[in-house]
Amino acid sequence: MKDILTKVNRNDGMTVPDGYFEDFAKRMAASLPQQEWEKPEPKVLPRSIWQRMRPYVYLAAMFMGVWCMMKMFDLMRTDSYGLSIENDPVLTAAIENDHFINDYFINEGDVDDYQLMEDLYQTGFDPTEYDEMLNEDSSDTAASMPDSPEFPLSEI
Structure with missing residues (x-):
């Protein structure tokens, strides 16, 4: 029972030719593809100015945001x-003026054009200053405003 295969004289067909394993390692290494660590180092191209400045530009944009x-x-x-009204002296004076609030906000339907012009003259409004200012700006506005029946350019 010690050497049962020799007694049976069984040959299973699992044999290799003589000297097969002597140069097996060399043949296997030659048949394998080149390994990752054996590849040559890739050529590194120099970085452009934008590639060097991009992190700083992004950082500046982030801080601006x-x-x-x-x-x-x-x-x-x-x-x-x-945004406070207290910092605007014209708005502060208008809100503190009871006559202004009563006439123009509470009773706004009772004010006609004549009364409005009278009040403007009493406060020191000079229409010639307004006409001069309008004439200076009319060349800019006339070019940018369309001519319509409601607002003809000839009246500006």
Whole structure:
């Protein structure tokens, strides 16, 4: 029972030719594709100016975005300097004037054009200054405004 295969004289066909495994490693290495670590190092091209400056441009854009966002938050505050009425002397004077509030906001339907012009003259309105200002701006506005029946350009 010790050498059962020799007793049976069984040959299973699993044999290799003589000297097959002597140069097996060399033949196997030659038949395999080139490995990743054996590839030559790729040639590195020099970076362009934009590729070098791009991180700094992106950083500057990010900071500008943060600054704009903070500016908007500052303008939306109720105690913001730019949006408060107390910082505008003309609006403050108009709101403090009871005559102005009563005539132009509460009873706005009772004010006619003549009364409005009289009030403007009493406060120091000079129509010649307005005409001069309108004549200076009329060349710019006349070119940009379309001529329509409601607002003819000849009356400007």
